[in-house]
Amino acid sequence: MSKYTEDDLREELKTKEYEYGFYTDIESDTIPIGLSEEVVKTISKKKGEPAWMTDWRLEAFRIWEVMKEPEWANVNYVKPDFQAISYYSAPNKKPKYNSLDEVDPELLATFKKLGISLDEQKKLSGVAMDVVIDSVSVATTFKKTLSEKGIIFCSISEAIQEHPELVKKYIGSVVPRTDNFYAALNSAVFSDGSFCYIPKGVKCPMELSTYFRINQAGTGQFERTLVIADKESYVSYLEGCTAPSRDENQLHAAVVELIALDEAEIKYSTVQNWYPGNAEGQGGVYNFVTKRGLCEKRAKISWTQVETGSAVTWKYPSCILKGDYSVGEFYSIAVTNNFQQADTGTKMIHLGKHTKSTIISKGISAGKSQNSYRGLVQISSRADQARNFSQCDSLLMGDECGAHTFPYIEVKNNTAKIEHEATTSKIGEDQIFYCNQRGIATEKAIALIVNGFSKEVLNKLPMEFAVEAQKLLEISLEGSVG
């Protein structure tokens, strides 16, 4: 038997979805707006959590209460009213629309371009479906392959019930509750998320993807992800979906923690395409995310992200290179168009000796958008022979957008070797005319130039994700040159 791949799973999703049952609509279960200790307790109780988890959340709430929302990022937005949000809503099974005809045709056109199947289109836009992929049954096949290897891949809620010892040990160990305003908030009220554990010496045979779990757990606005790679193990994890996600929740504050024990490797790839607001800059999601990984000895963590959505993005996937000879990588493409604002980058904290980090950031700004790279490279006093290479490239389209680079470098060890390169370029009329003259129309020419610019990062994505991401880049910039 050859190994079970994602393609097999997809095939199965296609062919088996009709075999499984119908679901019954349940009443939406939402608690009143506002945030207090009582609300936190209610959330924990509704989820049937053990006392230690409730206490952990409450402590987070107390921390959050006295914290202030950060203002240092290069973004402008109306601050959310945290007392005007409802912090718990059971998966709402009530469809938003009765048929695809009612869905925004623009959204459907995008789905079509991305090659998303009709059923998936319905799922993603919130159309009622008479038959759904039964998450339990699909997950069963999926999980069987994984469990043979001892891999745990489930929702964080399930992990709290089934694997409390792992959750207790690692949750908040990389992103402590005190870390920042949004991390504290998430810790207090997180709705659900993913949990993954790869046992010692195991190479996960397939890419783990939340995409296949879209109906297993509504990710909600406060998502919590915990990935633990035990010694000498390997996992590649894909998060997000290229399909545009329209969501009524304006604020998204997720926390992702990665733990790579000795000689383990975690590859974490994200494609983020939350609703960016309309062309006039109204609406859109605020995406305030804390992502951080811890590397033990000779471990490696790679963050790869393609960020095209959200009205405001505030996100810095980081690596703490604690173990000697550990490696951190950050590859990022951030696209902003219309009135989008992104302040994104990474932190590479070198604690161990001979630690190495690489940062490749590609920012593409169009329309009236603002795109900032913010990165910290920190070499501690005992991190002998640490090395970092950073490259930040910005591509501008038109005269009304902005690209900004804020690199911070703190070195406390004189054996460190740090390189930083930055470029800013503009898609020029000369380039466009050159392409036009070769028979390539302007939209296609821009796609070609942008893909060329982003190539180093696209190459780091798993093959299939890369193809989708490439299409997504083209779509995100459509109409951005008049």
Add this chain to the structure above:
Amino acid sequence: MLKIKDLHASIDDKDILRGINLEIKAGEVHAIMGPNGSGKSTLASVIAGREDYEVTQGSIELDGTSLEELSAEERAHKGIFLSFQYPVEIPGVSVTNFIKTAINENRKGKGLEDMPANEMLKKIKEKSELLEIDRKFLSRSLNTGFSGGEKKRNEIFQMAMLEPKLAILDETDSGLDIDAMRIVADGVNTLKNKNNAIVVITHYQRLLDYIVPDFVHVLYNGRIVKSGGKELALELEAKGYDWIKSDVTV
């Protein structure tokens, strides 16, 4: 094939072309010479459809169809090719990927399917051998860090791949050493046939030793002031442009 009648064009309200008349038939090679600033490159850009220039008077026809309403890419689909004097860099896009995209976009413009991969590879191999281009070159980013000679050779490679009806070579000889010029000229001569036409824009006579023109036109102050056979180029070389300038009262 190409008929230009009383063509006037300007950029930023500055008149550059002031009444060009030119007819080019299939199978012919025309050379356009002239001093700096006479409008040679503008003429090439206007034929190719660059939007920065405004055609204020006159017409350009290709095979009896007016080009006036056509965009640059539509003109390319009709078989107009411009070898740029300064080819632009596109980092991250390989020579192969670029030409593949160009060929398929041209095919799409004509309502054809993409060229099958094996056919594409075969053609790339054949044409790159013709121009003595090695495999490594094909995977480099388009024009990025290319020497002057490499850029021009790549232009002619694209011409060979696209097989245009009308190829305009704008100062293709500039930046070329004698060996590179021979390779480029050999390439162009191989591609020449009775169904296509070539316009060579050059400042100097030397490229015309290799690509021999049927007609030579002298452009000065936005007009063609003298036309003749290939011997006109030699005469220009001997006497210099001052001879033309003093001959013409503008």
